[in-house]
Amino acid sequence: MRRALAGFLGALLLAPTAAAAGAEAGAKAGSLAAAIDARAAAVEPQVIAWRRDFHRHPELSNRETRTAGIVARELERLGLRVRTGVAHTGVVGVLEGGRPGPVVALRADMDALPVTEEVDLPFASKVRTTYLGREVGVMHACGHDAHTAILLGVAEALAHARAELPGTVVFLFQPAEEGAPPGEGGGARMMIAEGALRDPRPEAVFALHVVPQHAAGQIALRAGGVMAGSDRLEILVRGRQTHAAYPWLGIDPIAVASRIVLALHAIPGRRVDARHPSVVSIGAIHGGVRHNIIPDEVELLGTIRTLEPSQQEPIHARIRETVRGITESAGAQSQVAIVEGYPVTYNDPALVARMTPTLRRVAGAGNLVEGLPRTGAEDFSFFAQQAPGIYLWLGIRPPEVAEADAAPNHSPRFFVDESALVLGVRALSHLAADYLQGG
Ligand SMILES: [Zn+2]
Ligand SMILES: [Zn+2]
Known part of the structure; x- marks a missing residue:
């Protein structure tokens, strides 16, 4: 009771000072x-x-x-x-x-x-x-x-x-x-x-x-x-060069690259959580010199965008396994480089x-x-x-x-x-x- 009263008095005494300081x-x-x-x-x-x-x-x-x-x-x-x-x-x-x-x-x-x-x-x-x-x-x-x-x-x-x-x-x-x-x-x-x-x-x-x-x-x-966080994507698909009229005599990296592009587009929302927006885009494809030669190699350059920091790693992992799976199934080889850009x-x-x-x-x-x-x-x-x-x-x-x-x-x-x-x-x-x- 006494302590409560003291507290009450203290509050009374302090109140004007605190109010003044606040003002x-x-x-x-x-x-x-x-x-x-x-x-x-x-x-x-x-x-x-x-x-x-x-x-x-x-x-x-x-x-x-x-x-x-x-x-x-x-x-x-x-x-x-x-x-x-x-x-x-x-x-x-x-x-x-x-x-x-x-x-x-x-x-x-x-x-x-x-x-x-x-x-x-x-x-x-x-x-x-x-x-x-x-x-x-x-x-x-x-x-x-x-x-x-x-x-x-x-x-x-x-x-x-x-x-x-x-x-x-x-x-x-x-x-x-x-x-x-x-x-x-x-x-x-x-x-x-x-x-x-x-x-x-x-x-x-x-x-x-x-x-x-x-x-x-x-x-x-x-x-x-x-x-978004942005990472640069570089993919090299290595096949085996051949006449375009006899594709079965080689390994066609252009066909593999085409399947890779479509599969990468399906990663956001399908292979990683759709509730966190992300984008994978390929902006450049380099390969081949003329219409009737299937080339040895195709290079794909792209960008990865994510809005949730925790999604960056899963997207990278899905990209690597998708590229590996497609190239292996075609008998081709691939390299994937992901260069970290901005968080x-x-x-x-x-x-x-x-x-x-x-x-x-x-x-x-x-x-x-x-x-x-x-x-x-x-x-x-x-x-x-x-x-x-x-x-x-x-x-x-x-x-x-x-x-x-x-x-x-x-x-x-x-x-x-x-x-x-x-x-x-x-x-x-x-x-x-x-x-x-x-x-
Ligand atoms: Zn700006
Ligand atoms: Zn700008």
């Missing part, structure tokens, strides 16, 4: 949020100008020297600690807030694609280069120009509010998300190997990607696997649950929608293996354009409605700020 923290959080929104609005024209400049001057993977130079200069101007030349052209900026707290990381990719732009814009890319021996145009056809400009806008918004920021924000500007040129390392994996996530080590990491599947003003989010991009469910109120507040009622997983791959997955991560989609389709009519990422007609960019700035800024404040 003070709430006011601080509110003023930080207001400062971020004000700065994001002020920096919007600059974000659009950065994006147009990057768009006019696109650079292929591991060649982002001009872009990285601008990024480094802007981060230094804002007073961040800046490291350049990470994984070739990557830039890491560290913003220490005025108050102690945890560490979060925000990531943008900087590279463009060997695509010849067909969009009629005053700042359309006219850049041409040689890629794998071919003369090609270069275009920000995946929107990484927007990502880089948005993250610079975030640096501006958070640096402006740094005195009130309780913790540290690491800015990761990464090269070669689309894949390093043959023979070169690069991208997120190489940035991690070169210490981009050490000193300080983030405990959460956030990124976004612009997509035309959602209208400007919308953010799409999903927990779990959001982008599944996995949105940590607890982190998604924790940060959903932030995104709902930032996007506004009805503008935070559930995204569908995609069978494309993303090397943000490597960062999200190091710390719980969220990868969100930022809608950039002009509202008057129907989803079916919008050019997809990697199209020469890919188009970004720039009114969406400021929402990207606010989303990443508030994710970082709210996370640091324990929100």
